[in-house]
Amino acid sequence: MNYSKSVLILLSILGGPVMVQAQDTASDFYTLYQVEIVLTVGALVVVVALLALYTSLYALSAIMGAKHQSAPVVPAEGFWSRIWHRLNNAVPLEEEATVMTDHSYDGIRELDNKLPPWWLYGFYLTIIISVAYILHFHVLGTGALQDEEYYTEMEKANAEVEMYLASLDNLIDESSVTMLNASEDLAVGQNLFVSKCAACHGQLGEGGVGPNLADQYWIHGGDVQSIFKTIKYGVPSKGMISWQAQLSPKEMQQISSYVYTLEGTNPPNAKAPQGELFEREASVPLDSVKVATAGS
Structure with a gap:
């Protein structure tokens, strides 16, 4: 006993300052973080309370669900489903007795269903459109009928064809040029020849400063391609001079075709032949040309 008391007295003497220091440290920590400690404890209390509330509500919901488990749940009708039913207005199978008639065919009973609203609305719409059509095309005359539209489209197509042919005229060159026999083209070619070429070759191609164009002798060739190339x-x-900067390919083709027709016309005061004899491979009908030159 005396030994134990001695040990306790010794421990109290040695550990006393340490315990006093620990108490002082705890007191200082509480004083320094007093607000934080209070908030932490309050937050823990709130969390525990919420957990308790959630548990209570969950248990209450389970009890209420068990009571209403036997009651059937009718799903709410969706928006598109309501629209579909309104457009069709079909009688449910369980209510077909209300629209049943007395007619029976081989055991098949006839129902007196009304037309679906969508069909009736479409029929009413066709009536409105037909009235508007008659007013627009036959009464007020603000719309073009089929025959008028046809002629309008044909005029438009002809204009497009002319534009296309005009674009092709600009693609004519010495390798693709052909002889024009139409009197309109030859008349244009004659007028161009008189205004552009007569000063050197004479009004009728008899020659002057330039060579005679009405005989069979040619310096640079007497076919349409060679004449076109010389003019170009x-x-x-x-x-x-070169005429490609002043004349379009179509105009040069028209002049070439007219000059081609001058061979054999024997104009008065013709210049002596120049160049070499050029025999053409195929004759070109010159009936339209004679008409054009006769009036010159």
């Missing part, structure tokens, strides 16, 4: 590029060494 000219002969600068002989004083003949």
